[in-house]
Amino acid sequence: MLLxxxxxxxxxxxAVRFSFxxxxxxxxxxxxxxxTGVILFSLRLPRVLAAGLAGAGLSAxxxxxxxxxxxxxxxxxxxxxxxxxxxGGAVAIFLVPSLSFAGIGTVELLAFIGSLLAMVIVWNLSKxxxxxxxxxxxxxxxxxxxxxxxxxxxxELRQETTNxxxxxxxxxxxxxxxxPSWSQLCFVAVVELVAxxxxxxxxxxxxxxxxxxxxxxxxxxxxxRLKILVxxxxxxxxxxAVSLGGLIGFVGLLVPHFLRLILGPDHFRLLPAAALSGAVxxxxxxxxxxxxxxxxxxxxxxxxAFLGGPAFLYLxxxxxxxx
Amino acid sequence: MSPIMEFRNVNFAHSTRAxxxxxxxxxxxxxxxxxxxxxxxxxxxxxxxxxxxxxxxxGEIRVAxxxxxxxxxxxxxxxxxxxxxxxxxxxxxxxxxxVAQGRxxxxxxxxxxxxxxxxxxxxAMEAVDxxxxxxxxxxxxxxxxxxxxxxxxxxxxxxxxxxxxxPTQHLDLGRQIELMALLKKLVGRGITIVAAVHDLALARENxxxxxxxxxGAPAIKGSVKEVLHPELLERAFSVDQPDLERYLAAEPPAxxxxxxxxxxxxxxxxxxxxxxxxxxxRLRHPGDDARCRGTARDVRHGRGxxxx
Numbered sequence: 015m016l017l018x019x020x021x022x023x024x025x026x027x028x029a030v031r032f033s034f035x036x037x038x039x040x041x042x043x044x045x046x047x048x049x050t051g052v053i054l055f056s057l058r059l060p061r062v063l064a065a066g067l068a069g070a071g072l073s074a075x076x077x078x079x080x081x082x083x084x085x086x087x088x089x090x091x092x093x094x095x096x097x098x099x100x101x102g103g104a105v106a107i108f109l110v111p112s113l114s115f116a117g118i119g120t121v122e123l124l125a126f127i128g129s130l131l132a133m134v135i136v137w138n139l140s141k142x143x144x145x146x147x148x149x150x151x152x153x154x155x156x157x158x159x160x161x162x163x164x165x166x167x168x169x170e171l172r173q174e175t176t177n178x179x180x181x182x183x184x185x186x187x188x189x190x191x192x193x194p195s196w197s198q199l200c201f202v203a204v205v206e207l208v209a210x211x212x213x214x215x216x217x218x219x220x221x222x223x224x225x226x227x228x229x230x231x232x233x234x235x236x237x238x239r240l241k242i243l244v245x246x247x248x249x250x251x252x253x254x255a256v257s258l259g260g261l262i263g264f265v266g267l268l269v270p271h272f273l274r275l276i277l278g279p280d281h282f283r284l285l286p287a288a289a290l291s292g293a294v295x296x297x298x299x300x301x302x303x304x305x306x307x308x309x310x311x312x313x314x315x316x317x318x319a320f321l322g323g324p325a326f327l328y329l330x331x332x333x334x335x336x337x
Numbered sequence: 338m339s340p341i342m343e344f345r346n347v348n349f350a351h352s353t354r355a356x357x358x359x360x361x362x363x364x365x366x367x368x369x370x371x372x373x374x375x376x377x378x379x380x381x382x383x384x385x386x387x388x389x390x391x392x393x394x395x396g397e398i399r400v401a402x403x404x405x406x407x408x409x410x411x412x413x414x415x416x417x418x419x420x421x422x423x424x425x426x427x428x429x430x431x432x433x434x435x436v437a438q439g440r441x442x443x444x445x446x447x448x449x450x451x452x453x454x455x456x457x458x459x460x461a462m463e464a465v466d467x468x469x470x471x472x473x474x475x476x477x478x479x480x481x482x483x484x485x486x487x488x489x490x491x492x493x494x495x496x497x498x499x500x501x502x503x504p505t506q507h508l509d510l511g512r513q514i515e516l517m518a519l520l521k522k523l524v525g526r527g528i529t530i531v532a533a534v535h536d537l538a539l540a541r542e543n544x545x546x547x548x549x550x551x552x553g554a555p556a557i558k559g560s561v562k563e564v565l566h567p568e569l570l571e572r573a574f575s576v577d578q579p580d581l582e583r584y585l586a587a588e589p590p591a592x593x594x595x596x597x598x599x600x601x602x603x604x605x606x607x608x609x610x611x612x613x614x615x616x617x618x619r620l621r622h623p624g625d626d627a628r629c630r631g632t633a634r635d636v637r638h639g640r641g642x643x644x645x
Binding site: 084085086218219221222224225226228229231232233234235236274278279280 | 421431
């Protein structure tokens with residue numbers, strides 16, 4: 015409900031402003047709406063939907079990774095998964111430029127592989143004697159993320175890349191939601207819904223994993239399989255989100271944190287709630303980002319960094335001091 | 338009486354170090370078994386082997402008459418509950434939610450809890466007397482309370498065999514006595530108990546039999562009296578006999594300065610009463626207490642769970 019409201023209102027905001035009623039009318043009679051329809055449906059709506067999908071993917075990934083690492087600081091951006099996805103996507107644009115704009119999957123596939131590899135590396139580095147050390151997790155995530163971002167930036171500078179490819183890469187590095195084509199949007203939406211549905215039973219098992227790996231195994235959970243599935247699902251969701259919005263940080267940290275205060279820590283309830291709230295959050299944030307400083311737009315990643323950075327530091331400080 | 342747990346010629350090694358060589362022992366139904374032995378001899382490993390978390394390199398482990406390799410993982414979790422030494426939970430999970438995890442092996446693919454599951458969870462919490470704190474956040478509980486929550490998880494699994502790893506560790510005297518009384522109650526419900534313990538006096542008071550693990554020697558299983566024999570203990574723990582005898586002496590040496598056994602009993606009773614009084618007070622003012630305990634724990638554990 016809130017999601018629908020946020021979508022309609024956000025579509026209305028922009029360089030040319032429409033009222034809620036105008037948007038509603040245009041939605042009901044798409045053929046009769048003329049210029050309004052063009053602006054709304056070809057330019058604004060894809061961007062708003064892209065922001066929603068990216069926000070949902072990042073928040074859901076946050077819940078999954080936090081359950082996996084048993085740590086509320088685990089966010090796809092902090093862990094370097096987003097960086098891996100961006101590099102993978104950049105490689106796709108760079109190596110196969112003709113395919114990458116068809117919208118069907120090359121970028122997403124390589125982004126997924128990049129994100130998965132980044133997670134596997136961070137996972138192995140943060141393990142100390144069978145347990146996760148938080149310092150290692152954060153440092154490994156930071157190092158991997160920075161390296162991958164640098165590599166992506168280097169690819170961006172290559173002269174061979176096409177102009178539109180360069181624009182997309184630049185937007186990714188800034189964390190800016192670009193308006194995707196409808197075919198790309200449909201592809202991402204379908205894959206994302208499937209991934210989210212697949213993540214639900216995993217979320218239930220993450221509650222048992224919260225006790226400890228040994229406990230979960232003792233309770234009949236297949237821990238190794240669970241960990242692999244969570245990493246794969248999280249990487250898919252991250253790759254989809256990055257293909258739409260690039261390096262948007264801290265969404266996967268902020269949204270689950272506030273939901274935990276309201277709903278409690280049960281991952282099974284948290285996951286769908288995080289997907290929905292993440293979508294609303296990023297739609298609103300992106301709308302603010304593109305309208306608040308009109309006529310110039312700021313990337314939404316900048317906005318989430320301003321909000322999420324302090325929240326991250328607050329959580330880190332609380333973790334260090336207490337339970 | 339049929340054996341509920343049986344080790345037949347079990348060999349197990351951690352990387353290169355052999356922990357068990359040709360270990361054979363059996364535990365019959367409704368026994369209360371103390372598992373004793375020096376640090377690092379493999380008490381935890383034995384429990385984890387029996388719970389199916391580790392696989393022996395050779396030999397066979399049987400639970401309820403069936404080899405572990407023939408058990409489905411979930412079915413085994415419905416028959417054997419392991420209560421590990423540590424439980425630290427990130428996020429603000431409540432006691433009720435934690436105990437409900439004991440139903441995981443019974444739940445299907447999507448894992449919802451039915452009304453019977455909730456009833457089992459409730460009665461598990463009742464059995465260990467934590468029903469009144471079911472809405473409290475686990476991370477804020479005291480050591481004794483956490484110990485009881487752990488046992489409640491095990492109970493929610495409705496096991497035939499419960500394996501406890503040092504359940505009395507870090508508990509004060511009163512909490513230790515309470516816990517052993519609780520375990521006795523479980524035996525009355527038809528649950529076989531195998532508990533790794535360090536306190537030999539506690540083992541002697543509360544267990545029907547004992548398993549003694551000695552480095553480099555075969556394991557000994559027998560009644561508590563047989564196993565807690567000074568000569569055997571001397572070898573297992575490599576201590577001198579006089580020290581051991583003093584430790585195991587039924588009565589403290591009769592001297593005028595030290596109180597006699599009756600006096601000790603009396604002071605124990607009054608101490609216990611005082612503790613219970615304090616506990617009730619604490620329940621009445623949960624806020625103050627949480628704050629005090631919070632700071633104390635911070636000092637003790639430093640950075641807390643994330644270091645683990």
